[in-house]
Amino acid sequence: MELAPKTLDVSHLEPFDISSQAPLWWGQVLIACIEGTMFCLLIAAFLYTRLRVDVWPLPGDQFPHLTLPTLALIPLILSAVGSFIASEGAKRNDRSRMIFGLTLNLVLAAIFFAMRIVEWHSLNFNWKADIQGSYVWAFLGLHSFDVVGDLVFTLVLIFCVVSGRYGEKQRLGVHVDSVVWYFLVAIWIPIYLAIYWGPKLLESQ
Amino acid sequence: MASLRYSKSAFFAAALLLASCQREKHDIQPAPTRLAIYGDAARQSALRPGGSVKPQPVVTNPYNASGYDISEGQRLYDWYNCSGCHFAGGGGIGPPLIKKEWIYGGEPANLFDTIVKGRPNGMPSWGGRIPEYQIWQIVAYVRSMNGEQPTSATPTRPDTIETNPQNLVNRVPGATK
């Protein structure tokens, strides 16, 4: 086949891009949509269940403790700042900023997760106990699963950046990692409200 | 290399296949009662109450480790009001069933014999009244209470609303209307 007469030359374009134009960014946002939909449906299902039951928690059961999960919000929300710094660093290819941001993110997220573990350990009901137990365990389990996954991913990125084994794709990875973490922070707030406050606020008249 | 993998996976598949056989058995047309076996079971478990010598059972439970039959046993346990004395296995009027030490032996054949013949101080004799296959189903269920059935064949929790009628009244609006 001969070269067509009408051509569009793209050789001047950048060979990569770290922004919302990258397909990977879109992929990550879509995955966030999937998980977000799932959590929203679960929250709706939880509140629906709450409204169907006259006495909550069911006789013999208690509300979960509030102090620790509320305190844990602080490191969680702050850790998003680390993500932001890291992703800015990735865009400007600023290695030290990336390392600082990622480490800040990792440390604060780890503190949050440690508090989560303590809270979980002292949770006053089992998933087998009744419907509240089932839901609270499911929320904690699913969110923790995501958090652990992202912690491992952040660790790997830190390893890449610190060891110098990184290029455009890893920088894009740092940027996308921040999107994931924003999502995990953002989604925890409605879950927190739903499982710790929702049943109280929906106290039936 | 490839053939090794194939033979390995074939072996694995065969193992899984065999493992699933008993668990998934659905004997929905059990053979009509064979009365003759009562005599056999009674003979092989000729033990005295409180006897320390455990007999070697020769009769095996045809419904051992079958999910369907354990579940049927659970239903019959309720239907024939075993729960009236033994409650949910914890015992009350009758002895508990969740335990390791049995007065009359805890092997399937012993349990079968206990149900068939009845025991002094309250346990009625069910032999000749309810069919043999149902007794074996109850035996399978009773043994599942002690974890003596594979967990994959045992229902994790009951699914009936009657398990705790008092809770039902309190918790579910509309059920009392």
Next chain:
Amino acid sequence: MATQDVSPHIPNEHAELSLLDRVWQNGRGIFGWLSVTTHHAIGMRYIVTAFVMLLLGGIEALLVRIQLAHSNNTFLGPDRYNEIFTTHGTTMMFLFAVPVMEGMAIYLVPMMCGTRNVAFPRLNAFGYWLYLGGCLFLYWGVFTNAAPDMGWFAYPPLSGPQFTPGKRTDIWAQMITFTEVSALCVATELIATIFKMRAPRMSLNRIPLFVWSILVQSFMTIFAMPAIVIASSYLLSDRTVATHFVNPAEGGDPILYQHVFWFFGHPEVYIIFIPALGFVSAIVTAHSRRAIVGYPAMVLSLIANGFIAFGLWVHHMFATGLPQIGEAYFTASSMMIAVTSGIQIFCWLATLWSGKVRLTTALHFVYGFLVIFVLGGLTGVVLASVPLDLQVHDTFFVVAHFHYVLIGGALFPLFGALYHWYPKMTGRMMSERLGKINFWFLFIGFNLTFFPMHILGLHGMPRRVYTYGPEMGWDNLNLLATIGAFIIAIGGILFLVNVFWSRRHGRIAGNNPWEADSLEWAAASPPKNYNFEFLPVATSRYPLWVAPESEPASLSKAKTQPDRAVVTGLRNDRREVLVTTLMDAEPHHRYVLPGSSIWPFITAICVSIGFIGSVFNPWYIISGSIISGLALLGWFWPRKLLELEP
């Protein structure tokens, strides 16, 4: 698999071409086969696997029909019958209909968008392996006497731990997990491909209707599948770790399961048939050799379909008892779907009316689709009405309705699509003569099977009964339906014969045998791994037709355009593609796609171990996550500097 080249057109001596060939080459041997990430290969694997499932599902359907052929039949007992109708429904919905549409989309969308692969090729491969895992898992259950037997909808408490003991339901629920993860992978990568990797200038109003339909379908997948994730998790965790999500005794609610299930289940139907609408649009355009009438209306009604589909799930639950206002709302929303579908039908009819129709086999299937789908749509209006639904719900009327909608609305267009795109996939034409015979067998057999079911339903025959008494008077029509089912089976066999015969003996097709309009016909038949030597530029909505800018394209003679505009300047020494902007598809930056890799396969194996194991022992959730995490580390580990991809 469509890898052997029979197309004589492309001279390979060009140095650049051989460089492209080398860069896009797949590995050899079984290792290479497992590492393939080319979208044609993956798409074809989806299609072939799905057709194997169709065959199995079809055999199950025949068994069901034999059992119901006359009253008090004892061909299958109640237990076996329940297993078979459940497996039939499950196979057709989860393992055939959705995946085959995904496969077609994976095969066609990158070519129609004028790019070289999907946005995340490895994720694509991973998705396929999981889908295959789901198929194998379910059928392992079927062949070891652990086929699910509680209906494809698995309503608790019947599907709960007490009433379906054993592992039958768990296998079903975990099979759902496999297919939902796979479907979500596909949806993600297709949306990213359609949004970011379209040919330059393919602005939103130039996207082919099939690609639009896939875009809508993928978004529906993204928002509907999470609901089935929840529903199947409710079941699995209730059954394996004794949670109480659907246990009323502890505050759970079996009706909540129905809500969640149908919040997925109704969009699921549209996930299946919206791509089929895309097939029909593509076939109608190409075979009536004319631009589609009312392109904007078509696009808007596709999108509206996607939205409305989420607002009418409750019409599956009218019999559970709802407040009046809810009933009225869901009746209205269910009827609304008839408007958006109606607009599309009118547009196709107008296109055919004024086109230069070439009555090919593909178009036969479109006409068959129109007859059946219109009827199915009208019975859908009946079901939307609460009083009528209360009578015909869960009867054979509903069975007739959804087979009209799903076989008529999805399978007929699919067959048409295969007749249409077979030349692209294999380089050879299918036999038109055999094709038309095939069509008539399917069409007559179909109506013979399913039309009588409307009457049976109105005369009180419930669904899912394994037998019925002679005094009910249902014998004759059931026998007719069974005879029809065998005629359909003959039609199916003829199709397979045609596929295999044409593979060897079909006429050589050339690049664009139908003189069609969209970009996939600019690629070689069968396509190269890289699709296009030079990425095309979409100069109009119908880039391969003359007079591209005079939209609406007139009745002028449709003809392929030899001197298309193309993209130059991409590097050929690596798998480079072009990323364009979302709305106007202006070139934005270049992007390197990852090559073939074994890691998706390894990861899929690890994930499968976790999934399958957790059915039997909950601790596999932990150990499965750990090995899957290790596999993902292997996947993402920066070996060379340029390897990172989800």
Next chain:
Amino acid sequence: MKRLWFALAALAYSAAAQQQSALNPAGPQSGRIAGLWWFFFYLLGAIFIIVMLIMLRTLMRGHRNAEENQPLENHERAQTRETRLRSIVTVSSVVTVVLLFILLVASISIGKANADLGASGKPMIIQVIGNQWWWQFSYLNDDPSQVLTTANEIHIPIGKTVLIQGQSNDVIHSFWVPNLHGKRDLIPSRVTTEYIRADRPGIYRGQCAEFCGLQHAHMAFYIVAEPEDKFKAWMQAQLQPAVAPATPALAQGQQNFLNYACVYCHQIRGTTASGTNGPDLTHFGSRRTIAAGTLPNTPGNLGGWIVNPQSIKPGNHMATIAVKPDDLQPMIQYLESLK
């Protein structure tokens, strides 16, 4: 083809037993629904035929277009044609919306009329409890002595509104008598309600319509609609305890019944048999069928059922009891005597 279908439809209509059919209404609700059905049928049928005619016309036209080797049309003409086609599509869509609106209004008004059936007056309340795989019915009454519990067959007076109060003992079932009204699911942990009324006497068959496990196919029941006085008489008879055995053979049968395991599940009021797991048998002999509509109630069928219920209805919960042949005959006679 079409004619064939019509012939088949006619055949099916005549052949089908009319005692379980939505198209043979016997009450005001099913009558309205059947009317609505025929309204839908004719309107939607007309739409179908019109669309099919247009489709066939495209087949002819499109073909002709292809064969005439038309010259290139000028742009203007093509533009006009395009506009015309689009307006036709628009008009058709608007017509669709209007027709659907008519159907929507018709459907909602019928739905409301059906739901309002019990709005006036105090209805008779029948509680229905679904079991795997049989039906328990209780006529509720403020006076406990007037509460009647029976199984698988009920009588209702003509012209009187009855409130069906549905519950389930195990899985979800669905109460459905096509000749009287649509279905209502019976859901564990909930109480669902539905009004029914029969306007003409008859025996109407109902069947479980929600898949409920192995014997979903054999879970039927009968509703006998009869004039008020006959109903009252039936009710009075049913409220009585079981008739005492009149002959030594019947007494022997009763003894046999009480000796075997029957009593763990079945109740016969007036005897010591008081099980509640299975159907109440106090007036068993008056019922038309055994095993929830599976078999006609004849001594032969009853014998087969008692000896091996699992061969007739595999998987059902009735135990296969080894009844000695000598004991069987009196037992059958006794049960059949419980009118």
